[in-house]
Amino acid sequence: MAQIEFRNVSKYFGSNKVIENLNLTIEDGKFTVLVGSSGCGKTTLLRMIAGIGPATSGQVLMNGKDISEVAPGKRDIAMVFQNYAIYPTMTVRENIEFGLKNRKVPKEERNRLIDEYSRIVDMYNLLSRKPSQLSGGQRQRIALARAMVKKPAVFLMDEPLSNLDAKLRASMRIELKELHQKLKTTFVYVTHDQVEAMSMADIIVLMEKGEIQQVGTPEEIYHEPANVFAAQFIGTPPMNIIDMPNGYKMGYRPESVVFTAEKPAGDGYRKKGRIVTREMLGAETQYKVELSSGQAVMVKIADSRFREKQDVWITVEPEHLHYFDLSGVHYSHGGAPELLAEVVGGMNDV
Amino acid sequence: MQKINLTVTDRKKELVGTVISDILKIAVMLAFVFPFYWMLITAFKTYSESVAVPPTLLPSQWSLEGYVSTFNSGLNILGYMRNTVVVTVSVIALQLIVMVPAAYAFAKRTFPLRGLAFSLVLVAFMIPQQLTYISVYIMVSGWGMINSLWPQILPLGCDAFGIFMLRQSFKQIPDEIVESARLDSASEVQIMVQIMLPMCKSAMVTIAMFSFIGVWNAYFWPLVMTRKEEFRPLTLAIERLRDAEVGIRWNTLMAGNSLLVVPILVVFIFASKKIIEGFTYRGVK
Numbered sequence: 205m206a207q208i209e210f211r212n213v214s215k216y217f218g219s220n221k222v223i224e225n226l227n228l229t230i231e232d233g234k235f236t237v238l239v240g241s242s243g244c245g246k247t248t249l250l251r252m253i254a255g256i257g258p259a260t261s262g263q264v265l266m267n268g269k270d271i272s273e274v275a276p277g278k279r280d281i282a283m284v285f286q287n288y289a290i291y292p293t294m295t296v297r298e299n300i301e302f303g304l305k306n307r308k309v310p311k312e313e314r315n316r317l318i319d320e321y322s323r324i325v326d327m328y329n330l331l332s333r334k335p336s337q338l339s340g341g342q343r344q345r346i347a348l349a350r351a352m353v354k355k356p357a358v359f360l361m362d363e364p365l366s367n368l369d370a371k372l373r374a375s376m377r378i379e380l381k382e383l384h385q386k387l388k389t390t391f392v393y394v395t396h397d398q399v400e401a402m403s404m405a406d407i408i409v410l411m412e413k414g415e416i417q418q419v420g421t422p423e424e425i426y427h428e429p430a431n432v433f434a435a436q437f438i439g440t441p442p443m444n445i446i447d448m449p450n451g452y453k454m455g456y457r458p459e460s461v462v463f464t465a466e467k468p469a470g471d472g473y474r475k476k477g478r479i480v481t482r483e484m485l486g487a488e489t490q491y492k493v494e495l496s497s498g499q500a501v502m503v504k505i506a507d508s509r510f511r512e513k514q515d516v517w518i519t520v521e522p523e524h525l526h527y528f529d530l531s532g533v534h535y536s537h538g539g540a541p542e543l544l545a546e547v548v549g550g551m552n553d554v
Numbered sequence: 555m556q557k558i559n560l561t562v563t564d565r566k567k568e569l570v571g572t573v574i575s576d577i578l579k580i581a582v583m584l585a586f587v588f589p590f591y592w593m594l595i596t597a598f599k600t601y602s603e604s605v606a607v608p609p610t611l612l613p614s615q616w617s618l619e620g621y622v623s624t625f626n627s628g629l630n631i632l633g634y635m636r637n638t639v640v641v642t643v644s645v646i647a648l649q650l651i652v653m654v655p656a657a658y659a660f661a662k663r664t665f666p667l668r669g670l671a672f673s674l675v676l677v678a679f680m681i682p683q684q685l686t687y688i689s690v691y692i693m694v695s696g697w698g699m700i701n702s703l704w705p706q707i708l709p710l711g712c713d714a715f716g717i718f719m720l721r722q723s724f725k726q727i728p729d730e731i732v733e734s735a736r737l738d739s740a741s742e743v744q745i746m747v748q749i750m751l752p753m754c755k756s757a758m759v760t761i762a763m764f765s766f767i768g769v770w771n772a773y774f775w776p777l778v779m780t781r782k783e784e785f786r787p788l789t790l791a792i793e794r795l796r797d798a799e800v801g802i803r804w805n806t807l808m809a810g811n812s813l814l815v816v817p818i819l820v821v822f823i824f825a826s827k828k829i830i831e832g833f834t835y836r837g838v839k
Contacts, residue, residue: 256733277739289730293752302748303738350738 206266206280206357206390207232208253213262215248215414222248223414225262231407235384235391239401239437240411246394249411250360253392254283266358277306282351283360286367288343290335290350296322297331300350307354317353325349341372352387361393365400377403398438402426410434429455432532441490443526444501450547452535453528458490458504460524464517465510473520476553477501482512493518496553517553593815596808597621604804620809627795627806633784634791635813641706641776641787642769646762648711653761656717658746661724662732672721679714687778694779705779706787710769716761723757724750756831763825767818788814 208230215223223245230236238246251257252264255276263270271279290299297318304314322328325345335343344364351359361380365373381404384391395401401408402422410417410425410433417437418430429435435443435455443455456473468474477493480500489508493516494500503518510516522539525548529535536544596604597620599613604620625631659665660672686709694705727750735745751758773789780786792810796802822829 254733254737256736276733276736281737283734283737285730285734287728287730289728289734291731291735291749293749302735302740306739306741306744 205232205388207268208358208390208392209263209265209268210249210252211263211265213249213252213259213264215245215252215257216260221414223259226414226416228409228416228419230390230392230409232390233388234406235381235393235404236407236409237393237395237401237405238409238411239395239398239405240417241437242396244411245414246396246409246411247362250283250362250392250394253279253358254281254360255279280357281360282354282356282358283362284344284347284351284364286363288347288364288367290343290346292335295332295334296327296338296346299335299346300353303350303354321349321353324352340368341376344368344376348383352383356389358390358392359387361391363395364393366395366397373400380404399440402438408438410437412437428534428537429526430534432528435526435528435534441502441504445528446499446501446551448544448547448551450544451530452544452547453532454548454551455526455528456520456524458502460520461501461503461505462519462521463491463503463505463507463510464519465514466517468517468519470519472522473525473548474552475518477516477518479510479512479514479516482508482510484508497551590815590819593808593811596804597812599805601803601805604808617805620803620805623803623806624795624809624813629791629794630783631788631791631810631813634786634788637703637785638770638787638789641703642766644703644707645710645769646765648707649713649716649765650758650762652712653716653720654746654751656712657720657724658742658750660717660721662727662729662750675714675717679718683775687775691778700779700781701785703785706769706772706776706785710765710775713761713765716765719761720754720757723754727753756828759825759828763821763829766821770818771814 210226210228212225212227213223214221214225226245226249228249238249240246248257252259253266255271255274258272264272266279291302294302300318300322301314304317309317318331319328322331325348327342327345327349330338330342335346338346344367347364364380365376368376377400380391380393393400393404402425405422407419408422408425409419412433418425418434420428420430422438425434425438429438429443432445432453432455436445439457439459441458443457446454448454454473462468475495475497477495479491480494481492483490488504488506489510491503491505491510492500493503495518501518523537525539526537527535527541527544535541595611595613598616598618599610600615600617600619603610603613603615603617656675660668660675690709691705694700694709699705699708731749731753732745735749740749771789772787773793776787777790780790788810792807792814795807795810
């Protein structure tokens with residue numbers, strides 16, 4: 205169990221600034237996901253916690269104690285790498301045992317732990333195999349067992365699922381989630397995949413260009429994005445962002461659009477458009493619609509009856525509309541604020 | 555129909571190509587193997603047969619005369635052999651002790667002036683050994699080591715080529731494996747010996763093999779670095795087998811040569827697979 209705190213940390217690679225003056229607290233026992241596009245600094249933060257890529261300046265605290273000078277092996281953490289980083293010349297057993305041996309765990313205890321954890325990851329029958337004889341998923345499990353067997357206070361995972369195929373990835377997501385519920389330790393998980401972040405996280409830390417854009421639960425980030433970046437990063441497809449004549453931006457999720465063939469009654473944001481493409485995904489259908497204003501928006505609804513090149517009306521209820529100010533920061537949500545009401549009204553098609 | 559005919563001609567062409575390339579391979583192989591074969595059968599011929607014209611491809615009478623006269627030549631062949639073995643084993647051991655940490659540091663650690671230090675290694679790699687004879691001789695004789703095996707061991711204790719090659723091999727190991735070992739509380743020595751070395755076994759074997767051949771066959775270096783027979787290696791003894799007054803006794807000379815060469819062949823046969831692997835990295839994907 206451990207809480208982790210970054211205090212004014214900066215990281216430079218030569219003269220290249222990756223992170224500057226970042227502050228963040230990772231809560232004890234939570235599954236925290238650092239998510240962002242590649243190069244945003246999320247792995248850099250993870251490596252700071254591990255001690256294998258120390259901060260250029262600032263402090264990293266674990267349970268209130270500065271661990272900046274503590275060697276990686278003494279930090280009570282375990283890490284799972286994207287390429288698994290298992291030792292190819294050792295058997296599965298030796299891979300799991302290596303860390304325990306170095307920590308001078310007695311032989312009997314070691315055997316008991318290897319037995320227990322190899323069963324948890326379902327690798328008990330393969331203990332004498334070499335990694336080269338195993339599949340990607342199995343290697344991933346060794347990496348997990350090797351991390352778990354140390355009973356660390358913090359689990360660090362750097363895109364652990366990105367080398368697996370889609371099906372295995374989905375099942376490992378659930379397994380990791382279950383593992384977290386069972387162990388109740390702090391998990392810090394790095395990914396560039398917003399679906400992974402949304403599906404696994406208790407807390408999402410959304411990063412871009414070395415800066416934190418938003419910290420919140422998946423619900424918060426989805427329903428109340430802090431800025432245009434957050435609105436467009438989370439969600440598949442991302443939120444539609446429409447430029448308003450006064451420089452503000454309006455946004456709505458593809459899922460909150462209502463589609464009609466005829467002009468809808470009532471108020472709310474409504475536009476005429478024509479369907480450009482249609483993707484039937486099973487339970488939902490995704491349409492790309494070109495609006496009368498020339499801008500294309502995405503729409504995702506259950507109704508699959510609409511066809512390409514069909515003229516349609518889209519309506520978005522006021523409570524689903526988001527507004528962003530000139531600098532892209534979330535301004536208001538729901539009915540248009542006084543300042544914008546007239547502008548929004550003028551954008552509707554009649 | 556036409557399509558099938560085409561395939562048959564293609565196959566014929568392919569077959570002819572294979573046959574020609576196989577013949578060439580065999581020819582090249584014979585060119586390399588024949589001198590060794592000639593050395594070995596000459597060693598087992600009698601003196602008169604070894605100088606007979608036309609020469610025989612197999613001894614008409616197998617004889618140990620060559621070996622007997624090698625050991626009866628008045629030279630302490632076993633003493634020379636002992637020197638060769640001691641020098642070779644010591645050089646390889648010393649080289650590994652020096653090279654592994656150096657290569658590890660160059661490949662996986664950052665420290666001030668690393669680039670400069672590594673370029674010095676490369677410079678050492680490029681300087682011909684012949685240029686260093688005199689200065690090394692003066693240095694070791696200053697240390698009072700000329701009457702010992704040390705001048706044949708110490709100056710060769712660090713091999714720039716070995717450091718270079720091992721570094722390349724270490725560099726191919728993903729950093730995450732080293733970091734993972736650090737998180738597993740492994741010391742730097744453990745990382746080197748238990749993680750990196752087993753992954754670079756082939757490169758190690760290759761480097762050791764090159765050193766082995768170089769030192770085992772060394773002629774000029776020990777000739778310059780020794781003054782007394784008792785510290786000289788087998789290569790110098792073989793040279794002295796030619797000093798017979800009655801002209802060169804080919805069977806004796808070849809018997810001596812075979813004593814020199816056979817150990818290398820044996821080592822190579824055992825290590826050849828690793829040596830070939832040494833040039834291709836096989837990691838876990």
